[in-house]
Amino acid sequence: MRANERFSFFFKGKLIEARPGDSIGAAMFRAGVRVFTRSFKHHRPRGLMCVAGNCPNCLMNVDGVPSVRVCTAPARPNVRVTPQNVFPSLDFDVLAASQKFDWLMPVGWYYKTFTSRGAWKRVEPWIRKAAGLGEPPPAMAEFAGEAPPYEHRYIHSDVAIIGGGPAGLSAALDASQQGLRAVLIDDQTQLGGHLRFTPSEAERRDRLVEKVLADEKIEVLSRSHCFGLYEDRLLGVVQLPCEGREIESVAHVRAERVVIATGVFEAPLLFENNDLVGVMLSSGVERLIGLYGIVPGSRTVIVGEGPRAERIAALLRDAGSEVAATVRPDQVVSASGSGRVNGLRTADARIACDLIVVCGHRVPNAGLLHQAGAGLEWTDEKGAFLPTRLPPNVEAVGDVTGDDLSPAVAAPPAYPVSKRCYTCYCEDVTTADLSAAIGEGFNEIETLKRYTTVSMGPCQGRMCQISAIGVCANETGRSMGETGVTTSRPPNPSVSLGALAGGAHTPVRRSPLHHEHEALGVVWMNMGEWKRPRYYASDPSLGERECIEREYRAVRERAGVVDVGPLGKIEVTGRDAGRLLDKVYTHRFGNLPIGRVRYAVICDETGTILDDGTISRLADEHYFLTTTTGNLEFVVQWLEWWLIDTGWDVHIANVTGGRSSINVAGPKAREVLSALTDIDLGTDAFKYMACRQGEVAGVPAILLRIGFTGEMGWEVHVPADYGAHVWKSVLEAGRPYDIRPFGVETQRVLRLEKKHVIIGVDTDALSNPYEADMPWVTKLDKPDFIGKASLETLQSTPAGERLIGFTMLDAGRIPEDGASIVRDGEPVGRVTSARYSFVNKTGVGLGWVKAELAQEGQEIMVRVDGEPVRARVQHAAFYDPAGDRLRM
């Protein structure tokens, strides 16, 4: 797009022409749009007022994103802008009739009205429809396939400056001159603050901005709102999309020093009908004229006094608007007009006009400082709450300190208490509402805020706080300072949930065999960070279940191979390695013979099972541990932690990423592996639960003979770089036996038939080894170990629940994992795993039931598709209960 080319976008299906540099709101205003929103409760028409992104008067839906402040959002070609919370349209809203009945809905009416049981339930949908702030944007799921338009960034800087006005620009240049890196955070599209729309300051602005932009030590974040100032100077910053950047991002900015140069914003004055379309703040008018060349009225009345009123009058006259009068605020009675302003009424006259410019309160924008712990102190001669007692390494410069302020009106003045005198534009709270609430006893500013919702809308008190405090002070006879301010809390301004949640980087871990699986037609599943084969779609004509059955039959009848690379793998070495394992694991390992493997469980001090795995002793001072995939990091930290202060000689190394691991299983596993290794795999030479080191397919390997699947099998761990070679060699050597690769789903069926539990699936944060039916893992005659004291108690305590196996008595019905187990309609347990067992030709599963139901042969009812189905408790494994096949 060339610099001066005009373009257009859509508003309610009509084309709106925009000039380069226009905001959406400015282009609409130029095209004649005056009503931008309908108010939250009374559905009164509202138009542009602040033109600074502070007030709630221009919230619209832009390309599906709700509540965009169009007065500052840059116009872009072809965007679609639609009004929100209107029925049927902005210009004619039937719900505006509600303001005729607002006496029926005084502040707090829903607290008092809908008190009977169920009443709120019935009316809530209607209230939500009538009041509200637009529709939520599309769910994240709808971004599937493309990156969501959000990201998180982390910025470290010596100095962070918030506010791109003259004070902020100067602070950035000062920092740079001291050799410091600075990040300058400004909420507008262009730097300069109020200098941008002050004609006499144009040259000064250009000079400052040019220097800042040319300075390599200064990073500028435009259209960025700092929404929180947290401990140790962490700033939460949301950066909205603007030209050249489509993504909305949250920047976590950490700075050694923070400079708040947020300036002041303008807040409205109180008089009747002060919300009519055509009543604008003076700075809004300055922006429309100075930034966009738009003169918002032809005949103006200015409400204000002193140099500010004179300046705005001169500006309007120069721009070609007739200034009919300048009226002191205390003389104003009301604005008149139906929806649009057509005059201003004073005590003794009515002045016709189409624009009322209010020289409002100039409020230091000190919310961030207040959040961070600074005080706000009322100063009569400034007419403002000024920041005091700043936190360490946080400073305030420029207008936010109150340097240049004078009161707009003497405070607290005698405000009119009227139903048409709006304090809070966001939620339609009037001076009459505040007065009534104070009359009901909500006479402290904090309770007044909660009861009336004043200052709780989208503008977060920018427009209403100062006047609400004024009303409260006036009605209660207190001073402004005694009344005080409400607490500032982040986030302010609001941040979209998508920006907070979305776009975080999610790491993906892939096994060294990833590409081998792809070549075999794998169907992936996500397991934590890992991608794991769920099953292999080995034959396109077969469905998932048939594929899994083929994999299953290969393992049970011939041979199969599974990638167990994501298993956690830890090497523990040193003179005292066995001592540490004896301390941390419940079983005994100091006496584990070299060349043997033992099942291993970790409990915490309360006796709860934390993890399981195997421990193999490769040499006198060398143990090889496996852990569950998800708990690896935890187990490493846990071992390290218990090693502290012992003085023991132990070294712990996480070798998970360095090893590729597979499990070759099935009655022909011995034949398959024997073709690849010289190690004697004979029944007696390499017993069940033994381990050896040697070469497999020419690669140094650790072999563990274990039986998670219930068949004879070896877990083979080789250096990751050689994983693919070994995998391919195994498949090749297994070809005569029709070996098959199998996935996690097949492995789950295989292990479930053996009743092998998965920690974290079949156990939870309360399961102990006794209730989980594995008392043999605890060696209470060991001198001391983690959890011993609790386990001793638990051993002699009757179990509340027990982990049981069950078979379904109705072969066709398989419960889902997590289904409830019921008795007489009441839940008495839950299923943790259930699958169709190909050998038992029915569903089998594991689950927890009340201890009295854990008897062998006990019939239980499991819910399947919402109805109870009969099942029977079985203690022995569903397949090869004696374990003969493991020992062949």
Added chain:
Amino acid sequence: MSFRIPCPQCGERSAYEFRFGGEVLTRPQAGADDDAWYHYSFVRRNEMGIQTEWWYHRFGCRQWLQAVRDTRANRVIRAYFPDGKEQTDLGTGES
């Protein structure tokens, strides 16, 4: 939770990089009574003020350290490895 922890190995880092490991407690001797185990397992001081805590530097040196934190201001005053060999103090101007 946005405070920083002065890791004795890596320097001052965001608390995001660490895993919290709880208050520093003394484990009862083997054979201690149930009450001692109950307190050790379930009862925490949750000090409003200065307390000493375990932190693990997950995204850094992967070592356990102890930090002395003022819970009222969420400010870490001192951090050190449990053997006490190395320790770092926050610079002046912080407290």
